[in-house]
């Protein structure tokens with residue numbers, strides 16, 4: 001028999017051979033770790049749908065940050081849970097808002113850590129929407145002013161990167177102009193450029209206490225069935241001055257990560273969202289999957305898809321496992 005075929009297995013013959021030809025790698029520098037800072041005292045409350053993820057009050061932030069640093073993580077993404085909410089989300093842009101206070105604290109105590117501030121209104125508004133509301137409408141242009149105020153107050157508090165997640169049209173242009181005018185020309189914008197209206201945000205809404213009180217987010221976040229629309233969203237953010245492009249959620253949208261990577265020349269950030277975390281966590285707690293192997297496989301999948309950075313609740317675990325395997 002004269003068979004013609006390729007011997008792919010030659011390059012898989014041993015661990016060292018596989019390491020030699022490995023195309024993608026995870027590094028702790030790739031990770032951005034989300035933190036939920038809650039107003040109040042002596043709080044370190046586990047989010048029931050996200051085992052291992054906690055809401056922490058300011059008096060527990062020092063310990064939390066020491067743990068983050070001990071894991072070698074260099075960037076955190078801050079979400080705030082205010083004690084009071086109102087119609088226009090005042091606590092989002094207040095100088096003493098919880099994210100502003102936490103940012104000042106981190107930059108004072110851990111100056112080398114990069115603070116990424118999520119800029120949105122939903123955790124701060126009584127109606128839980130990401131913009132101003134009139135009747136059952138989410139107003140676009142009227143929301144921009146508040147988002148600009150939030151971004152400026154976060155930059156004033158010392159945030160290194162502004163990450164607007166609200167999906168109003170023009171938010172990057174408005175925030176860039178506002179930051180520049182306030183003297184923050186050096187502060188980059190990590191835009192949630194391609195953000196889908198996803199059920200995978202479910203556990204986050206418990207963690208951040210920001211579920212919409214009526215309706216849904218489908219008039220501002222994208223339809224999960226759409227791909228070409230992602231090009232329009234990314235393109236307009238690039239034109240408006242974004243410095244990073246986030247694709248969110250992550251795992252069900254690896255094709256979109258690849259599209260954004262291939263078509264734009266900015267760092268691409270995958271947001272491995274709450275529901276993706278909870279699914280693996282729940283299965284692992286049941287003994288149905290091996291948590292370490294499953295998480296590392298999912299995370300390297302983001303790199304293979306084209307993500308440069310990954311926002312993930314698994315960051316601490318993954319950092320520990322990567323060190324273990326060194």
Ligand code: PBG
Pocket residue numbers: 118120122130165166200201202203204205217272273274275
């Ligand atoms: C706020 C915001 C959300 C997430 C990040 N920023 C929720 C939403 O848009 O409903 C989701 C993050 C996650 O699920 O991990 N706009």
